[in-house]
């Protein structure tokens with residue numbers, strides 16, 4: 150029975166039970182049986198296999214909606230920079246798929262305003278397979294969980310208070326974003342969506358197995374205009390390069406453009422899915438990394454174009470160690486796994502153990518399907534920096550995948566405490 154539900158979810162939305170852990174599917178099943186008043190699992194299966202409405206409810210119960218405003222902040226600065234320098238058409242077409250409860254899509258609009266674009270310059274399409282999430286996105290009332298990290302200045306600029314500690318994006322932001330249901334794996338639905346200049350597809354591919362990732366990447370190719378840019382999540386950065394994309398060379402942004410003709414993409418032999426960050430880690434900036442600086446919002450006024458920055462070439466003027474860490478991160482962001490591994494190993498050889506080097510080594514091994522190696526490196530990172538949120542979140546997920554629910558829970562609680570303390 151549980152196997153039937155697993156198969157159904159895989160067929161419907163591509164969910165790989167191994168990546169979320171069977172306990173998540175069991176929990177969703179229990180939730181739906183309770184809601185429908187059906188106590189017998191076999192009877193529930195009979196019901197769900199004949200009711201589209203119940204399939205949707207089951208999807209809504211199983212998906213991971215985790216998201217927040219300005220998640221991986223650099224991505225939005227990178228988007229605005231690319232829009233400014235590389236996209237000529239107006240309005241610029243932006244897509245957030247999956248958009249979950251809307252935070253990412255609204256953030257895209259805020260970042261475009263921050264960069265000096267006017268309301269007529271862009272439009273944000275937002276899609277998700279969960280109707281429940283889309284309803285919340287349209288209501289657009291957000292509490293504490295949607296505002297994480299310390300820099301919340303954007304909230305004063307773009308939100309109105311609705312009371313009870315909740316906020317709503319102002320109309321100028323809401324008006325730029327259009328929500329609708331879509332399944333990334335549904336070819337006719339994706340075809341109807343048309344082409345976009347910038348596509349955010351973050352923290353979804355991690356829930357797919359290899360074959361489904363291949364299909365999803367084909368759909369993403371289809372969704373992009375010829376000079377469009379694709380942004381994926383940190384744990385997904387190895388995937389686009391294996392599917393006809395090359396790095397867009399935006400530092401600290403997991404961004405890709407289509408490979409120029411003649412540049413061959415290499416489909417990896419090893420599995421490339423990495424553990425999903427179910428519990429969201431606070432972003433731990435690397436030493437020397439420059440935070441994205443957003444301009445004050447002047448809605449409708451054009452900002453001065455800024456040149457695309459490149460990774461540091463001359464290390465003599467900067468701290469060598471920080472530059473070496475940046476190089477590791479840059480290679481990992483670009484999905485260049487071998488280069489990232491070599492750079493991390495060289496860093497450790499030269500400067501001794503480092504939490505960030507071990508974390509990136511873990512990410513690479515995770516991407517290559519070397520679970521044991523990844524666990525070892527995440528553990529080393531946490532040993533060296535007990536509050537390394539990303540290493541904690543990734544390790545928690547790997548433990549959960551291995552069935553070590555208690556270990557995963559302990560790490561998640563630790564992560565929760567760190568995030569609370571940091572005001573997330």
Ligand SMILES: C[S@@+](CC[C@H](N)C(=O)[O-])C[C@H]1O[C@@H](n2cnc3c(N)ncnc32)[C@H](O)[C@@H]1O
Nearest residue numbers: 162212215216247249277278279332333351352
């Ligand atoms: C973890 S959220 C990511 C939200 C946002 N992109 C971010 O990174 O913060 C994952 C979302 O993927 C959606 N989803 C799952 N399978 C999908 C599919 N096949 N097509 C479209 N959306 C899907 C879920 O409903 C959920 O809202």
